[in-house]
Amino acid sequence: MSAQLPTIAGIVIYHPDEANLLRLVGALAPDVREIVIYANSAVSSQDEESLRAAAGGTLLTVMRPDGNLGLGAAYNDLLDHATGQDASFLLLLDQDSLPPPSAIPQLAARHARLAEAGEKPAIVGPRPTDWADKPLRSPPQQRGSGDAVQATRVQFVISSGSLVNCEAARAVGPFRADFFIDAIDVEWCMRANHRGYSIWIADDVPMAHELGRGLIRLPFGLSSTDQPPRRLYTFLRNQLAMLRMGHVPLAHKARTLLLLPLRIVVYLGQNRFSREVRNALWRGLFDGARARLGPPEVALGRSAHRRNNRATAFKRPP
Incomplete structure (x- = not known):
């Protein structure tokens, strides 16, 4: 049955929990034509056999890029693959999500009903929750006419779990590979809105989804995602880089400028002002202001190299 459906599911992995990944593959298999594992970390032949067994009769393909290329490059390669297979939809997933049964046909049907209502949906995503089924914070809403189809038009969605219309995606353009990770979905959705398409939940x-290492609760009902230093760097850098982009709404830019100082203070306090976090935030500010993008290891490694050189220069001989 799955071979007749026009959807391909792409799962981007990076050192995943094996049991969770097998469970995800098994849940997706009945509702898609093909499952593609985009392996940003190594997948052994034994692991691949286990994944194929979990997929049952559904085709499973493993894409092995040359190293960890990040989420943007992964999404672009998956979209090219889906387009080459004449798929109507690409379901984007990471290893920390689990759509409920029948979610994929429901999202595809929502695409169709929105199009019948005169909308141009580029993405329809699920309503993200934590693993206790508590709703995660909703993105800003947009004006739309989705009441009749139980959908809310929003400014952006979390990429994981989102069903992308392949034809619309080609018109919107590629995901930002140079962002590497963080805000890739936000920027792409805002670009889609700017070009006349719409984004829906x-x-x-x-859909259960895990954000980073959990949430940091702040006063006034605010929260921030707890992330390791490498992710703090890309989050801060990419948000600042988006301030230069004409398709990013002014309200989002104003919110970024208003909240970033608070987030920086929170991250410093949460991590007890560790050198690693201080360096990640400083590099994020510096590179974001200059729109210097790419893999985080390049910038963070460059900073570590300079620190080592300084330490060597000031070391006194015995």
Whole structure:
């Protein structure tokens, strides 16, 4: 049955939990034509056999890039693959999500009903929750006419769990590979809105998803995602880089400028002002202001190299 459906699921992995990944593959298999594992970390032949067994009769393909190329490059390669297979939709997933049964046909049906209502949906995503089924913070809403189809038009969605219209995606353009990770979905969705497409959340399709290492609760009902230093760097850098982009709404830019100082203070306090976090935030500010993008290891490694050189220069001989 799955071979007749026009959807391909792409799962981007990086050192995943094996049991969770097998469970995800098994859950997706009945509702898609093909499952593609984009392996940003090594997948052994034994692991591949286990994944194929979990997929049952559904085709499973493993794409092995040359190293960890990040999420943007992965999404672009998956989209090229789906387009080459004449798929109507690409379901984007990472290893920390689990859509409920029948989520994929529900999201595809929502695409169709929105199009019938005169909308141009580029993405329809599920309503993200934590593993206790508690809703995660919703993105800003947009004006739309989705009440009749139980959908809310939003400024952006979390990429994982989102069903992308392949034809619309070609018109919107590629995902930002130079962002590497963080805000790739936000920037792409804002670009889609700017080019006349729309982004939606299916109100009645929940999906469990894990954000970073959890949430840091702040006063006034605010929260921030707890992330390791490498992710703090890309988050800060990419948000600052988006301030230069004409398709990013002014309200989002204003919110970024207002909240970033608070987030920096929170991250410093959460990590007890560790050198690694201080360096990541400083590099994020510096590179974001200059729109100097790419893999985080390049910038963070460059800083570590300079520190080592300084330490060597001031070391006194015995």
